[in-house]
């Protein structure tokens with residue numbers, strides 16, 4: 519059992535938002551899915567106030583070690599989520615974390631207030647990889663904008679508030695610190711890295727022109743950013759980015775994560791959450807009574823510090 523913001527999870531592995539369609543998986547696998555649900559909590563894909571169709575195709579580009587997605591956050595909107603998705607997700611039997619996004623504090627406030635009313639929701643995750651309508655910059659790229667957003671929504675809910683940080687910023691730890699100062703309960707990172715791909719004529723391949731890179735290609739960046747955030751804030755961290763094995767999860771925990779999220783790997787192997795948890799347990803048993811994790815933690819600190827000063 520793991521305690522995360524006073525929520526009890528059966529395992530420290532969760533899904534990355536938008537990377538596991540639990541409703542489709544339930545249709546495909548029936549009750550077998552519920553017998554050994556891959557994740558200790560389920561994180562919804564990003565929900566916006568109004569329904570969104572997402573970006574035009576093509577939406578995916580296979581990179582050498584991962585993929586670029588330009589899905590564009592299609593979703594039913596808040597009302598559709600509350601009416602249609604939430605009752606089905608509540609049957610999964612694990613705590614539910616609802617991920618939301620809006621382009622103004624007023625929009626995010628409406629989302630948070632509506633979710634605060636629903637007992638099925640254990641925690642709210644704010645996806646701050648959204649352009650600020652006033653500045654055009656991503657809200658999560660700037661500590662000042664992020665602080666203003668968290669200040670506006672924090673009083674609207676007693677549920678744990680997780681800020682999902684963007685890696686597309688100069689100083690992710692400064693943004694994490696702003697979230698902590700304004701009363702966030704946890705941070706999660708990393709989201710995808712902005713990326714693009716061209717066809718042979720030099721034109722953008724993706725319908726959305728740019729997308730987000732995820733998978734093995736970003737794991738080393740995730741490790742460095744989680745370690746940097748863990749050094750600056752005392753909040754619990756959900757670490758993610760390129761995790762495909764128990765050893766990768768152990769690395770993120772050594773770097774300071776309390777929970778580890780599995781994203782792109784679930785597309786390759788829908789049961790990845792179960793396998794990664796089994797592998798992590800074996801590593802923890804093998805390392806118990808020794809200093810394995812502390813040694814790994816020290817190594818990450820050494821590596822990141824030497825990176826900082828290079």
Ligand SMILES: Cc1cc2nc3c(=O)[nH]c(=O)nc-3n(C[C@H](O)[C@H](O)[C@H](O)COP(=O)(O)O)c2cc1C
Pocket residue numbers: 533534535536537563564587589591617645682708709710731732733734736758759760761779780781782783
């Ligand atoms: C297809 C796809 C859809 C995603 N959708 C969302 C989303 O709706 N909201 C969000 O906050 N992150 C979203 N993400 C980002 C993931 O949750 C995760 O932060 C990122 O992919 C890094 O983890 P990974 O390398 O294990 O995939 C998405 C990622 C992918 C690949």
